[in-house]
Amino acid sequence: MRSASVGQQCVECVGEGARSTRQARTIFGGRPAATAAVTWTLVAINVAVFLVTWVRPGIVNDLEMLGYASYTSGGPMHGVAAGEWYRLITSAFLAPATGLGGLGFMDILFNMWALIFVGPSLEGLLGRARFLAVYLLSAVGGAVMYYYLAPPNYPAVGASGAIFGLFGAWFVVSRRLNLDTRGIVILIAINLALSFFLHNVIAWQDHIGGLLTGALLTAAYTYAPRKNRTVIQVAATVAVVALLAIAVVVRNGQLTSVV
Numbered sequence: 001m002r003s004a005s006v007g008q009q010c011v012e013c014v015g016e017g018a019r020s021t022r023q024a025r026t027i028f029g030g031r032p033a034a035t036a037a038v039t040w041t042l043v044a045i046n047v048a049v050f051l052v053t054w055v056r057p058g059i060v061n062d063l064e065m066l067g068y069a070s071y072t073s074g075g076p077m078h079g080v081a082a083g084e085w086y087r088l089i090t091s092a093f094l095a096p097a098t099g100l101g102g103l104g105f106m107d108i109l110f111n112m113w114a115l116i117f118v119g120p121s122l123e124g125l126l127g128r129a130r131f132l133a134v135y136l137l138s139a140v141g142g143a144v145m146y147y148y149l150a151p152p153n154y155p156a157v158g159a160s161g162a163i164f165g166l167f168g169a170w171f172v173v174s175r176r177l178n179l180d181t182r183g184i185v186i187l188i189a190i191n192l193a194l195s196f197f198l199h200n201v202i203a204w205q206d207h208i209g210g211l212l213t214g215a216l217l218t219a220a221y222t223y224a225p226r227k228n229r230t231v232i233q234v235a236a237t238v239a240v241v242a243l244l245a246i247a248v249v250v251r252n253g254q255l256t257s258v259v
Contacts, residue, residue, distance in 0.1 A: 027177075028222050029229045030127010038128045039119030042135065043112050046159055049093045050108045060157060065091035065143050065206075067152030068255040080147060080248065081255040088147075088248070092139035094157035111159045118170045125173055130221050133237050137244070138165020138214035144247050145209025152255055161206040164191070165214025172218040213240065 026032050053060055061071060065088065068081035080087055095108040123131040142161020150156065167188050174181045188211065195204035220236030 026125055026127050028126055028130070029224070029233060030125075030130050033123070033128055036120035036123045038132050038135075039115060039123050042119070043115055046093055046095070046108065046112060046115075050095045053094060060094055061155075063087065063090040063094055063157075065146060065156040065203075067147055067150070067154075067251075069153035079152065081152065081252045085248065088140050088143040089136065091143060091157050092159050092162050095159070107158055107160070111163050114163045115159075115166070118166050122166060122169055122173065126169075126218070126221060130233065134165055134169050134214050134217055134221075135162050137217055137237070137240055138162045138168070138210040140244055141165065141213025141240075142203075142206035142208075142210030144244050144251075145212075146203050146205040147248065147251050149205040150203065156203040156206060158203065158206070160203070161210030162214075164188070164207045164210040165217075167191075168211040168213075168215030169218035172215050173222055176222040213244075216240070 024032055063086075066079035066084075068077060068079040070077050076082075078084060095111070119131075122134070126134065139159065139162035142164065143156075146156055146161075167184060171181055171184045171188070173179075174184060192204070192207060192211075195202045195207045217236065217240050221233050224232040224236070
């Protein structure tokens, strides 16, 4: 027997009560968390990788986003089209620690500020799993857009695609909750304008791809009806993954086909 507010209960009754108790959920179906563990873990990973590339800049060549090119004349081909698909995600955790007139430091500083600014609130509303899915798939979505629109021999690094995905997610969440969206719209507009103005050093393709992916996936999460909500959200996540995978396969064929 176990003590309870209504007296003594048997072990089986206590177990059945625990199974039948409805688990708390966030407004969009995620499990509530007391801390923004995912946000701070992502910040830690990004900063750690930035410091590693500062000490060993040569590692960037192995992880940066690259479509299809050779690092040396007549050397082996590298890039996503050469089977190095991991570059679609590893590039999102890199930042140009050296060169570009100090832009690398400004890049990591702005991206981590933005992550800390919107991450905890989004993580609290979406739940850890959904928030992480938005972040990672936005990063991949930005890389895929860059894969299509940028020359295949132009490398790129940075978490901006994922950050723009969070901007898009915050806009969708704000609209869903009938909050003022002017602030996030202005922030997105200013950063897109800078992306186009500094297109020689900023991968604007990555920004747009991340923004669209984050907004679309978050829309699926936030506008899913309460009935079968989790099933719909999982299906939407799988659909986005499948579309990105198909897009990569198609682009691989375009770059590797013999004309």
